[in-house]
Amino acid sequence: MGAVEGILTGFEVALSLEGIMFVLLGVFVGTFIGMLPGLGPISAIAIMIPITYGMNPTLALVMMAGVYYGAVFGGSTSSILLNAPGISGTVATSFDGYPLAQKGQAGKALAIAAISSFVGGTISVVLLMIFAPVLASVAVSFGPPAYFALMLLGLTAIASLSEGSTIKALIAAIVGFMIATIGIDPQTGTGRFTFGSANLLDGIDFLVIALGLFAIAEVCFLVMNRRKKSVTNGKDIGSLKLSKQDAKEISGPAGRQSFLGFILGILPGAGATIASFISYITEKRIAKKPEEFGKGALKGIAAPEASNNAATSGSFVPLLSLGIPGSGTTAVMLGAFLVLGVQPGPMLMGDQPEIFWGIIASMYIGNIFLLILNLPLIPYISRILTVPRPLLISLVIMFSLIGVYAISFSTFDLYLLLAFGVLGFIMRIFAFPAPPFILAFILGGMMEQSFRQAMTSSGGNISVFFTNNISLVLIILSVISFAFPIIRNLRKKKAH
Amino acid sequence: MKKLLGVSFLVLMLIFLAACGDDTSTEEDTESNEDTTSEGDVDSEENGDWEPEQSIEIVAPAGAGGGWDTTARMTAQTLTEEGLIDQSIGVVNEPGGGGAVGWASIANKEGSPYDLFVSSSPILLVPLNGQSEYGHEDFTPIANIIAEYAGFAVREDAEWDTLPELFESMKEDPSEITVVGTSSPGSMDHIQFVRFAKEAGVDITQIKYVSAPDAGGVTQLLNGSADVFSTGVGEVVEQVRSGDVRLLAVTSEERLEGDVLSEIPTAKEQGIDETFVNWRGFFGPPEMDQAAIDYYEAKFKELSDSDAFAEIRDNYNWEEMFMGSEEYEEFLDQEKESFQEILDELDLSEE
Amino acid sequence: MLKGVNRKLGLVIFLLSAGYLTLSYNLPTYPYIPVDADVIPKTLGWILLVLSIALFFAKDQDSEEQKARRHIPREDVKALLGVFVFVFIYITLFETIGFIIMTAAFVFFCSWFLGYKQHVVNALVSILFPVFLYSVFVFLLSINLPQGILPF
Numbered sequence: 001m002g003a004v005e006g007i008l009t010g011f012e013v014a015l016s017l018e019g020i021m022f023v024l025l026g027v028f029v030g031t032f033i034g035m036l037p038g039l040g041p042i043s044a045i046a047i048m049i050p051i052t053y054g055m056n057p058t059l060a061l062v063m064m065a066g067v068y069y070g071a072v073f074g075g076s077t078s079s080i081l082l083n084a085p086g087i088s089g090t091v092a093t094s095f096d097g098y099p100l101a102q103k104g105q106a107g108k109a110l111a112i113a114a115i116s117s118f119v120g121g122t123i124s125v126v127l128l129m130i131f132a133p134v135l136a137s138v139a140v141s142f143g144p145p146a147y148f149a150l151m152l153l154g155l156t157a158i159a160s161l162s163e164g165s166t167i168k169a170l171i172a173a174i175v176g177f178m179i180a181t182i183g184i185d186p187q188t189g190t191g192r193f194t195f196g197s198a199n200l201l202d203g204i205d206f207l208v209i210a211l212g213l214f215a216i217a218e219v220c221f222l223v224m225n226r227r228k229k230s231v232t233n234g235k236d237i238g239s240l241k242l243s244k245q246d247a248k249e250i251s252g253p254a255g256r257q258s259f260l261g262f263i264l265g266i267l268p269g270a271g272a273t274i275a276s277f278i279s280y281i282t283e284k285r286i287a288k289k290p291e292e293f294g295k296g297a298l299k300g301i302a303a304p305e306a307s308n309n310a311a312t313s314g315s316f317v318p319l320l321s322l323g324i325p326g327s328g329t330t331a332v333m334l335g336a337f338l339v340l341g342v343q344p345g346p347m348l349m350g351d352q353p354e355i356f357w358g359i360i361a362s363m364y365i366g367n368i369f370l371l372i373l374n375l376p377l378i379p380y381i382s383r384i385l386t387v388p389r390p391l392l393i394s395l396v397i398m399f400s401l402i403g404v405y406a407i408s409f410s411t412f413d414l415y416l417l418l419a420f421g422v423l424g425f426i427m428r429i430f431a432f433p434a435p436p437f438i439l440a441f442i443l444g445g446m447m448e449q450s451f452r453q454a455m456t457s458s459g460g461n462i463s464v465f466f467t468n469n470i471s472l473v474l475i476i477l478s479v480i481s482f483a484f485p486i487i488r489n490l491r492k493k494k495a496h
Numbered sequence: 497m498k499k500l501l502g503v504s505f506l507v508l509m510l511i512f513l514a515a516c517g518d519d520t521s522t523e524e525d526t527e528s529n530e531d532t533t534s535e536g537d538v539d540s541e542e543n544g545d546w547e548p549e550q551s552i553e554i555v556a557p558a559g560a561g562g563g564w565d566t567t568a569r570m571t572a573q574t575l576t577e578e579g580l581i582d583q584s585i586g587v588v589n590e591p592g593g594g595g596a597v598g599w600a601s602i603a604n605k606e607g608s609p610y611d612l613f614v615s616s617s618p619i620l621l622v623p624l625n626g627q628s629e630y631g632h633e634d635f636t637p638i639a640n641i642i643a644e645y646a647g648f649a650v651r652e653d654a655e656w657d658t659l660p661e662l663f664e665s666m667k668e669d670p671s672e673i674t675v676v677g678t679s680s681p682g683s684m685d686h687i688q689f690v691r692f693a694k695e696a697g698v699d700i701t702q703i704k705y706v707s708a709p710d711a712g713g714v715t716q717l718l719n720g721s722a723d724v725f726s727t728g729v730g731e732v733v734e735q736v737r738s739g740d741v742r743l744l745a746v747t748s749e750e751r752l753e754g755d756v757l758s759e760i761p762t763a764k765e766q767g768i769d770e771t772f773v774n775w776r777g778f779f780g781p782p783e784m785d786q787a788a789i790d791y792y793e794a795k796f797k798e799l800s801d802s803d804a805f806a807e808i809r810d811n812y813n814w815e816e817m818f819m820g821s822e823e824y825e826e827f828l829d830q831e832k833e834s835f836q837e838i839l840d841e842l843d844l845s846e847e
Numbered sequence: 848m849l850k851g852v853n854r855k856l857g858l859v860i861f862l863l864s865a866g867y868l869t870l871s872y873n874l875p876t877y878p879y880i881p882v883d884a885d886v887i888p889k890t891l892g893w894i895l896l897v898l899s900i901a902l903f904f905a906k907d908q909d910s911e912e913q914k915a916r917r918h919i920p921r922e923d924v925k926a927l928l929g930v931f932v933f934v935f936i937y938i939t940l941f942e943t944i945g946f947i948i949m950t951a952a953f954v955f956f957c958s959w960f961l962g963y964k965q966h967v968v969n970a971l972v973s974i975l976f977p978v979f980l981y982s983v984f985v986f987l988l989s990i991n992l993p994q995g996i997l998p999f
Contacts, residue, residue, distance in 0.1 A: 043990070046561045053573070171898050187681070187877075188883065323735070335561055338813075390958045407559075418931075449709075456706050
């Protein structure tokens with residue numbers, strides 16, 4: 001069956017009455033669960049698996065895919081409103097989403113997030129549809145040296161992520177990297193810095209750190225300002241209005257980062273979280289006014305949101321065409337396939353084209369539904385910011401605590417959350433930026449592992465990083481990316 | 497103020513809705529219970545005196561979606577849907593420490609007949625690596641349910657056609673061959689490969705082993721970063737079917753069933769007298785009452801024999817492998833001894 | 848000697864890196880791979896050590912805003928400690944007493960403590976919010992939250 005025929009079959013499935021109903025159900029459940037504290041796509045899919053048992057596999061999978069990207073779509077709400085990311089892919093969204101909401105433009109922030117998610121979702125489905133059959137080889141083209149170089153490239157942006165003291169930014173990054181070394185080291189099986197606690201053997205969950213450093217630390221400042229009135233008067237807090245200027249401003253980043261996010265999503269192990277961070281940094285670096293980032297820049301919301309949704313579709317490439325789950329979430333998604341008796345892999349497109357293309361085609365419709373479902377809710381959800389400060393503080397703390405508990409079901413992680421909250425507060429008082437910390441935490445762990453995998457395979461020969469084309473290019477880019485700001489600064493100084 | 501009341505009202509509505517949703521599901525539950533009570537009565541006479549009188553909890557000492565979680569959920573679901581157990585069965589995730597966190601919490605529930613958990617080889621290996629206080633000896637093995645077998649995969653254009661050929665190359669120049677697995681050294685993917693290499697006479701301290709989580713293993717195999725992928729057969733079967741990857745051997749006693757799998761020789765056939773099974777089964781807390789053990793053992797046997805569970809096994813590429821409590825315990829002791837030997841030789845054992 | 852803020856911070860971070868380095872040097876060795884588990888931690892430890900020294904000698908160049916931020920009025924310290932204690936108690940009793948009671952108590956008393964005077968609204972929110980979340984998690988999604996001493 002040719003690709004065109006396949007696509008037609010896909011739309012036949014997706015546009016049938018049942019197809020539409022199941023997509024709608026999937027995205028509705030997905031966004032709802034995604035908005036709840038601590039529950040992201042992994043839990044959403046795992047929860048829905050038993051329900052699909054015995055259903056028509058195509059329809060069930062169309063629904064499950066909807067649950068997946070719906071949960072990613074819904075995850076940004078709490079990032080923007082409460083600075084408390086519900087899922088790891090939306091941590092970067094809080095960098096600018098929360099400040100914008102605090103300025104009294106919560107509705108606008110949420111609308112931009114929703115529209116960018118829609119753009120990211122839709123562009124990536126087009127790419128998925130056109131390139132899915134040939135992208136399989138891209139997904140496996142990255143070996144350990146290439147992953148190492150990719151992470152390195154991401155880390156070179158640390159200095160550009162923060163204003164103020166470079167030394168402090170670097171210290172924050174190194175400490176973040178150090179936190180990533182806690183737990184069992186996969187290459188040796190050695191437990192590192194666990195102090196004999198079984199709870200630390202698997203390392204510290206990304207969300208515990210993100211919620212601590214951002215949500216809990218922010219709560220401390222809210223406590224200090226508890227007598228101030230809540231954000232503005234709340235008159236037009238829920239207003240969705242975007243000016244033409246705004247639309248123009250976000251169209252660039254949303255478009256570009258959809259492509260970048262999609263590509264990063266294809267790579268097993270990279271995924272939505274890393275994609276959203278890298279997109280955020282890229283936009284900041286190419287922006288004409290990078291100083292606006294972190295203070296409520298529209299681009300700073302559009303970039304990570306377009307990217308994390310695009311990465312979600314991207315992660316379907318290795319899953320559908322190779323049967324390789326590139327992340328924890330797609331691993332659960334693979335489980336959803338298996339329980340229905342469908343084996344994703346190289347044979348799926350030929351053997352069961354209605355499933356392969358049905359899922360892809362349904363994503364178009366799913367994304368439209370998500371936008372229609374989410375936009376009208378925004379004015380109501382935004383109202384939460386008009387809740388009086390003392391009550392809001394209690395609710396944000398609650399949200400963070402439940403969020404962490406729903407991931408690990410252990411009070412140990414709750415104490416850790418508290419500890420990271422205190423750390424985040426201290427860091428802010430002494431002007432250590434948190435974004436480099438969190439970036440080094442997610443990239444550092446993977447960078448170390450890829451580095452050592454490559455070294456083991458090459459028998460300790462470091463040239464392996466320069467003989468591989470992809471890694472060579474990425475390393476050269478890293479050097480440029482690292483040197484560029486320094487050179488620019490030197491020039492500026494000379495000019496003065 | 498008015499707004500707040502409005503919000504509260506909305507919340508109330510949602511709770512009401514949620515409660516309704518719950519009502520319907522309990523109704524269904526009771527219905528299906530009624531269907532099966534008669535059966536249940538007969539069972540109780542056959543099985544002696546013990547019957548659960550409250551809801552049962554199955555702990556998956558891992559996060560949602562993994563092998564343990566899936567096994568626990570599918571088992572709970574089938575036990576309920578087939579009417580084998582009347583009481584409701586809940587699945588609880590207690591992730592952390594490769595299982596150690598969950599085991600530690602169950603070890604405290606001494607004697608409780610309502611707390612089961614699912615485990616596999618890590619309950620032997622994690623304590624051997626010194627990362628869990630508790631091992632299988634501290635719990636009550638109830639029954640083994642399923643098995644997965646391992647396989648050693650290479651790219652389709654690899655120079656080796658059989659497992660002994662691979663091991664010969666490794667004997668000549670071990671530095672040329674990288675073995676990749678999902679888990680870290682000292683755990684399953686590593687040990688299963690080492691076990692066969694050792695039997696074939698390879699110097700196991702020379703093996704280059706890389707651990708690549710998040711499906712990095714098959715990626716590294718396909719792009720040439722690694723030469724051999726030590727993994728569960730189910731994880732590469734689609735690549736084998738498409739011809740991108742070849743399995744040199746499976747680790748089962750006899751050939752597996754299935755259109756592609758039946759063509760793959762066992763290591764035994766190829767003259768390497770060794771097997772490896774990744775079993776998965778259920779345990780209870782320490783000091784579980786014999787009557788309760790008997791009850792669950794019989795129920796798991798029925799489950800294992802049911803058509804519904806056979807279908808689940810097929811979907812997940814699991815093999816049938818039932819062992820009752822006593823047989824299971826003996827098997828586990830033997831396995832642990834054999835792991836201990838290998839870890840000692842690699843100087844990785846912490847016990 | 849320890850007049851500037853950077854000096855104090857530098858010293859703290861110096862001690863931190865020294866502690867981390869000590870732990871790194873005590874990691875067990877694994878003989879079968881070229882880059883062992885301790886290599887990256889050691890590198891990180893040394894970099895942090897150098898950075899802490901650099902920070903120690905760096906001039907304080909704080910803006911007024913940052914200086915103001917470091918000054919926390921005594922009253923706010925009390926409030927922060929209070930909230931901290933509330934959260935601590937909450938976590939400690941969370942699994943024994945159960946989700947609904949603890950959460951309701953936490954939201955109510957924490958809001959009250961922070962100066963929220965509308966007790967009726969407060970009580971309503973602090974009861975409805977946990978009950979709603981509990982129902983969604985436990986009954987709708989069958990994710991168990993600690994039930995504690997309540998019968999459901």
